Amino acid sequence: xxxxxxxxxxxxxxxxxxxxxxxxxxxxxxxxxxxxxxxxxxxxxxxxxxxxxxxxxxxxxxxxxxxxxxxxxxxxxxxxxxxxxxxxxxxxxxxxxxxxxxxxxxxxxxxxxxxxxxxxxxxxxxxxxxxxxxxxxxxxxxxxxxxxxxxxxxxxxxxxxxxxxxxxxxxxxxxxxxxxxxxxxxxxxxxxxxxxxxxxxxxxxxxxxxxxxxxxxxxxxxxxxxxxxxxxxxxxxxxxxxxxxxxxxxxxxxxxxxxxxxxxxxxxxxxxxxxxxxxxxxxxxxxxxxxxxxxxxxxxxxxxxxxxxxxxxxxxxxxxxxxxxxxxxxxxxxxxxxxxxxxxxxxxxxxxxxxxxxxxxxxxxxxxxxxxxxxxxxxxx
Numbered sequence: 001x002x003x004x005x006x007x008x009x010x011x012x013x014x015x016x017x018x019x020x021x022x023x024x025x026x027x028x029x030x031x032x033x034x035x036x037x038x039x040x041x042x043x044x045x046x047x048x049x050x051x052x053x054x055x056x057x058x059x060x061x062x063x064x065x066x067x068x069x070x071x072x073x074x075x076x077x078x079x080x081x082x083x084x085x086x087x088x089x090x091x092x093x094x095x096x097x098x099x100x101x102x103x104x105x106x107x108x109x110x111x112x113x114x115x116x117x118x119x120x121x122x123x124x125x126x127x128x129x130x131x132x133x134x135x136x137x138x139x140x141x142x143x144x145x146x147x148x149x150x151x152x153x154x155x156x157x158x159x160x161x162x163x164x165x166x167x168x169x170x171x172x173x174x175x176x177x178x179x180x181x182x183x184x185x186x187x188x189x190x191x192x193x194x195x196x197x198x199x200x201x202x203x204x205x206x207x208x209x210x211x212x213x214x215x216x217x218x219x220x221x222x223x224x225x226x227x228x229x230x231x232x233x234x235x236x237x238x239x240x241x242x243x244x245x246x247x248x249x250x251x252x253x254x255x256x257x258x259x260x261x262x263x264x265x266x267x268x269x270x271x272x273x274x275x276x277x278x279x280x281x282x283x284x285x286x287x288x289x290x291x292x293x294x295x296x297x298x299x300x301x302x303x304x305x306x307x308x309x310x311x312x313x314x315x316x317x318x319x320x321x322x323x324x325x326x327x328x329x330x331x332x333x334x335x336x337x338x339x340x341x342x343x344x345x346x347x348x349x350x351x352x353x354x355x356x357x358x359x360x361x362x363x364x365x366x367x368x369x370x371x372x373x374x375x376x377x378x379x380x381x
Contacts (some may be wrong), residue, residue, distance in 0.1 A: 009179045051165050052192055053080070053184030060196035065300035068097040069178035069196055070117035075182060077223045077315060078140065086138055093239040093304040094137050096246035099325060101294050101370070103260035105253055107272070113177070114289040116246065116256065121174055121218055123253040131221060137235060141224035150220065151212040157220070158188040158207060164222060172221035175214070222303050231310035240308050240315060244377035247370060258373070261367035269360040273350040287350065291342050294366065295335060301325040308358065309347050317380040336362060
């Protein structure tokens with residue numbers, strides 16, 4: 001197996017691949033007949049044995065507060081296309097992950113999934129439209145294929161993936177979480193995946209029916225051609241203008257923003273945990289993951305907002321939002337740590353009637369601060 005993608009045009013300094021690769025016309029590719037695919041007329045040659053893209057830097061680096069996987073894999077996929085201006089926090093602002101608390105209804109919890117982009121794929125029926133919209137705002141096309149799509153024509157999608165890898169472009173995979181497929185072996189029968197954790201080695205996965213029918217396997221995202229040159233300041237501006245909409249999203253499956261805090265508070269207040277026997281992993285899924293959500297927001301949302309204000313100095317009201325989101329601001333106060341309900345929580349605390357009231361009241365305060373954010377936004381739009 002080679003250490004670098006073969007037959008590539010000149011690569012960028014980081015070694016991510018071609019500056020101007022010839023990207024697949026995904027709409028046509030999805031409609032290719034078996035005969036056309038077998039002839040290889042559309043796909044061109046691929047490296048039949050194996051290939052891997054080298055030099056892709058770690059993504060979602062926790063010490064930087066980069067906890068949202070979709071934003072991280074998008075950044076790396078776009079870098080492979082030569083994009084240098086669309087960084088993690090800009091993407092997190094576009095998705096809403098940078099500033100939005102989430103919480104599910106009907107107690108359908110997923111461990112380690114606690115942001116807008118995660119919820120849209122886990123709970124929404126039409127995730128494809130959401131993905132296309134996000135990349136569209138960034139000026140790029142893309143296609144999302146579900147596990148069922150891929151299972152229905154495994155040869156076609158395997159060759160599409162191989163062609164992407166051979167062009168130096170990783171494929172985004174949602175399997176348990178968002179990660180990158182950066183290579184293949186055995187003519188695409190083995191997939192090589194780069195997880196976000198810096199210390200973990202490349203994961204080898206067999207591309208077979210078991211993989212495609214694993215309930216954690218949702219699909220692949222192929223990032224396509226650049227559709228337009230979108231001004232970076234405008235992307236930030238539009239993302240800020242969309243904040244009120246995202247923060248007031250409420251469906252029968254989940255709530256965002258103030259609604260998320262209030263739904264969470266209702267669970268605490270009603271004694272949802274009282275008859276539960278939870279281990280540490282369970283506690284993370286039903287409580288601490290949501291602590292991680294707001295703690296990430298309170299420490300890092302200002303990065304997105306400050307850059308938005310720098311590029312759009314006429315949006316002066318952003319300076320009123322930053323203190324609300326800050327860890328030291330009214331939004332967080334002491335978080336939930338002083339109540340024993342933060343990362344330090346135990347099941348005993350969550351089952352204590354007196355603590356339940358205090359925790360729920362604190363979450364209600366967080367909700368009111370999100371109401372203040374929405375009011376500031378609406379007053380200035």
